[in-house]
Amino acid sequence: MQPALKHSRQREAIIDFLKTRKDHPTADIVYSNLREDLPNISLGTVYRNLSLLSDRGEILRISCNGKADHFDGFTHPHYHFSCKECGGVSDIEMDLSDMIYDKVSDNFDGQITEHSLLFSGICHDCLQTK
Amino acid sequence: MQPALKHSRQREAIIDFLKTRKDHPTADIVYSNLREDLPNISLGTVYRNLSLLSDRGEILRISCNGKADHFDGFTHPHYHFSCKECGGVSDIEMDLSDMIYDKVSDNFDGQITEHSLLFSGICHDCLQTK
DNA sequence: ATAAAAACAATAATAGTTATTATTTTTAAA
DNA sequence: TTTAAAAATAATAACTATTATTGTTTTTAT
Numbered sequence: 159m160q161p162a163l164k165h166s167r168q169r170e171a172i173i174d175f176l177k178t179r180k181d182h183p184t185a186d187i188v189y190s191n192l193r194e195d196l197p198n199i200s201l202g203t204v205y206r207n208l209s210l211l212s213d214r215g216e217i218l219r220i221s222c223n224g225k226a227d228h229f230d231g232f233t234h235p236h237y238h239f240s241c242k243e244c245g246g247v248s249d250i251e252m253d254l255s256d257m258i259y260d261k262v263s264d265n266f267d268g269q270i271t272e273h274s275l276l277f278s279g280i281c282h283d284c285l286q287t288k
Numbered sequence: 289m290q291p292a293l294k295h296s297r298q299r300e301a302i303i304d305f306l307k308t309r310k311d312h313p314t315a316d317i318v319y320s321n322l323r324e325d326l327p328n329i330s331l332g333t334v335y336r337n338l339s340l341l342s343d344r345g346e347i348l349r350i351s352c353n354g355k356a357d358h359f360d361g362f363t364h365p366h367y368h369f370s371c372k373e374c375g376g377v378s379d380i381e382m383d384l385s386d387m388i389y390d391k392v393s394d395n396f397d398g399q400i401t402e403h404s405l406l407f408s409g410i411c412h413d414c415l416q417t418k
Numbered sequence: 419a420t421a422a423a424a425a426c427a428a429t430a431a432t433a434g435t436t437a438t439t440a441t442t443t444t445t446a447a448a
Numbered sequence: 449t450t451t452a453a454a455a456a457t458a459a460t461a462a463c464t465a466t467t468a469t470t471g472t473t474t475t476t477a478t
Contacts, residue, residue: 221351221352221354222351224349224351224357227354237392239396239398239400241398242401250392250395250396251395252391252392252394252395254387254388254391257384257387258384258405261382261384262367262380262382262407264382265380265381265382266369266380266407267412268369268371268409268410268411268412268414268415269409269410269415270369270407270408270409271372271408271409271410272407272408272409273405273406273407273408274405274406274408275388275403275404275405275406276403276404276405277392277396277400277402277403278400278401278402278403278404279398279399279400279401279402280398280399280401281398282397282398284398285398285399
């Protein structure tokens with residue numbers, strides 16, 4: 159079992175902030191937004207808690223090719239799309255888990271606990287602009 | 289159309305090296321191996337060519353949560369598994385592309401050109417050891 | 419209230435990667 | 449087969465994202 163966490167104002171603010179956002183902010187964006195309410199919060203605290211929370215499965219970490227990680231306060235099964243043009247990350251609401259786990263169990267003999275599926279290409283808005 | 293690349297010994301060596309490996313080395317590992325044959329090759333050259341080649345689709349870049357990127361000389365449709373215990377990255381040979389693109393086309397209106405699916409958990413070897 | 423554990427802010431340090439610059443290599447045309 | 453432009457290089461500096469350290473503050477169970 160996981161050790162219980164002690165309450166902290168900073169961690170609660172991070173979770174609350176993520177829940178208000180649909181756009182998967184980076185650590186830096188979380189930090190600069192939280193500073194409005196908690197002027198003394200430090201960037202290290204933001205990183206530490208984002209890692210802690212994603213390790214515990216309370217939020218999702220989204221890694222896109224070398225750029226800064228993005229974080230998602232919603233953990234229900236869904237996937238992400240990263241636009242090569244504007245760099246934005248958006249949700250794709252679908253659940254392939256069963257399908258994927260069925261198939262992968264025929265092809266792999268380790269223990270799979272997670273999967274992340276990231277799409278990339280050009281988003282609707284950027285297509286229009288061009 | 290993509291501009292043609294000028295030939296370079298260094299780039300060729302990088303491609304050749306990746307084709308000999310099934311274990312998806314990082315830039316650093318590519319670099320230290322190539323130095324045996326090309327003692328003057330620089331790490332910047334390795335990074336530049338790995339990025340160039342993956343942008344052109346000649347190799348694959350595999351990003352796992354903040355750690356160094358891994359590269360794969362084989363580009364046929366297949367997926368990857370990253371072990372939380374030993375950090376190794378291995379192949380999962382299956383192709384879900386059609387299935388996935390079918391489903392995602394119902395759920396997204398941008399232009400998707402790629403997807404990457406990364407599994408994680410504990411690999412066969414690490415399971416045995418524990 | 420108090421003491422141990424946890425979390426913190428501030429900041430230094432690190433890892434991975436990209437940019438700069440002067441030099442060398444490649445390639446196509448004279 | 450020289451030659452000149454374009455591309456690629458090595459060396460190295462710089463940068464970005466992230467983690468580690470340290471001394472202080474906050475939380476929580478007693």
